[in-house]
Amino acid sequence: MTGCVAMGLLLLGSIAHAASTPPPQPPPSSSETQPSPRVRVVTSMGSFVIELYPDRAPLTVASFLRYVREGQYTNTLFHRVIANFVIQGGGHDATTYKLKPIHGYVPNESGNGLQNKRGWVGLARAAAPHTGNCQFYVNLVDNPELDPLPTRWGYAVFGKVVQGMDVVDRIGVTPTGSMGPFKTDAPLKPVVIETIEVVPVGTTTPEGPVVTTPNSLTPPVLSPK
Secondary structure, three states: OHHHHHHHHHHHHHHHHHHHOOOOOOOOOHHHHOOOOEEEEEEOOEEEEEEEOOOOOHHHHHHHHHHHHHOOOOOEEOOEEEOOOEEEEOOEEOOOOOEOOOOOOEOOOOOOOOOOOOOEEEEOOOOOOOOEOOOEEEEOOOOHHHOOEOOEOOOOEEEEEEEOHHHHHHHHOOOEEEEOOEEEEEEOOOOEEEEEEEEOOOOEEOOEEOOOOHHHOOOOOOOOO
16 A cells, blocks of 8 residues: 555656656747748749748659759640639640650649649649649639549649739630640640749849748648638
């Protein structure tokens, strides 16, 4: 009995000691210590800047930045433009219209809490869920039908246009139809992605200074509609 009381006192003593000792603080997360990477998309109709969220879509962002650094997007097309829906591109050579070689497919990260809202950027894919590669799209309006549901995969969102959305809107209303190998929804006057380049935070682009503000930090998790 005495031993039981002693054991109880030891436990209580340990709890009291733990309560009086401040718990260790976790190190700052990468999103708190490092600004989100940004890229500048230079097109034949103007430029816009995309902020990327590797903490939400690490595989997608890593793949996208790899293509950017390798020059994959230079002289490619926005080959699919649907007003009040999306603009899509980054896969077809602007001269030959052929698909550029890819490294492989990216696992679908659509369950990361980011939604297909106006100005947000997602990874294009085929009908199968894990078929995204280098092609991306920008939402011209809120498109909740592209978000995941418990019964199906969605389209992974990995970035947001933070400068130059007016350029995206101009591309979004360009006349479209049949052009080359594209039967529908292709700009009749090609919209060329001249280059995509990483933009260091603190530099100035034609769209204005690139700075990290509280509004441009990784957004909170949102539930699909």
